[in-house]
Amino acid sequence: MTEEPKLGVILEDLFIRCRGLDAPLADRLQAFADGLRRLRPDFGAAVDAMVSRLAASNAGSAAPKVGEPMPGFLLPDETGRVIHLDDLLRDGPVAIAFNRGHWCPYCRINIDALARAEEEIAAERRHIAAVVPDRRRFAMWLKSEAKAPFPVLTDIDNGYAMSLGLAIFVGEEMKRTMVRSGWDPSVSQGTDDWLLPVPATFVVGTDGVIQARFVDPDYRLRMAIEDMLAALRSAK
């Protein structure tokens, strides 16, 4: 009996096509979700079940809100340098984007879009930083793939995400579906707890106060790049 190719491998072509679409981020993410559902309706259904479970329990809703201070952090970047939230804010307002990991196609599309946004806005002294639970070499991989000019920070054990109420458990069913499909975050996280952050973006002004926030337990949805850029531009 020949082993059927892992879903992750089959989806690589779909990923490359969706990443390259000349369309807003939301459309690129949607194109990937639609393609996945066509190829593997069961996977789409498992994702829907997880997302509705998380949405029903308001996962991520306790995260800091607009007008509140963004809690400080000290997280190592992909080179091992320890980055302070204040270090980032010294250069201007910053968008902090929580992503699930280097293995997640939606995060890879998102990081690609964020990389182009950073190129557009860096001259205006506005920046982006990504946070993932992946260890350094995987953070480096994510950064290199997108040629992202911003740091990709490692949040070991989702500790910072958890302190913001952003950590979720993948769930037993989704965990089995992911392993079968060749996605195993425990390798890149270095821990077998199957916790992931709810993807979220916080636009933080130089005073440390949150100017805009996007939190959605449906990881197929991310903050629109135009919304993020507008919030970064209006932030002081």
Place this chain on the structure above:
Amino acid sequence: MEMHQIRYFLAVGETLNLTKAAERCNVAQPSLTRAIKALEAELGGELLRRERSLSHLTELGQRMLPMLRQCYEAAASAKTVAASISTGDIAPLTVAVSRAVALSPFAPMLRELSRALPGLQLKLRRGSSDEAVESLKAGSVEIAIAGPLAGAWSRLDAFPLFEEPFDLVVSETHRLAAHDTIGFKELASETLLVNTGCEMAEQLSARLAANGILDDAAHQAATQEDLLTLVKANVGVAVIPAGVEMSGLRRIKLRELNLARVVSAYVVAGRRRSVACATLLNMLRSADWSYVAAPEHERSVG
């Protein structure tokens, strides 16, 4: 998940009694029950089975307990970091590094830690692994780096960093110096030197003795440094972990040995971590150790 939900669940896991757990967390029992129900809804399964005054953990509850504890401790550390940043109050950090482990791979991290935390006083201790465990217990050391700790205390959390295979080392003028790989039989006439300070000394000696290349009269050194000095002077040859830095020596693979040690970071479970300890632990665990020797399961990734 929210931190208070996990805190309540961890208290129930320890007390197995909702009333006692609520007291310990300083909340009313209905609030505790509500929070745990919300956590169960988010996790997608029941964590507790209630029987009169006692509560038992379900299978899911038992599986989630250590994971949630680890994540909770990381989150509590993140809170400490946020608080220390705003007050600028940085407590000194005492780190123990086992004498059997080379310090050099950790030096760049200690430099980066002191750059990131101005005002941090770093206290580095070297000693045996037994001493490291004792000082962790006593609280005089907050984090230790060592090989496998024999009979380790159950409250120690071990975070494996990297695995190092053991290789043979000989001086550059030794008759075997030109080889890359040799078998045990070529060591039959050699004098072996043993580092008694290595956590795996017994295991290594037993393996070598079983193959007839080590007897009770082998020379002993108590530190890696002394061991290498003796090898360099051709007093004998030795078997050491791959991560150990050396100059003027040749490293040779021992075909049949197949022995490695795992170097881990150790902290005491449930003890509040200082900002420096939390940050160092994150640096150690996020680092790319593949240049030392990658564990097998990671070699194909990225």
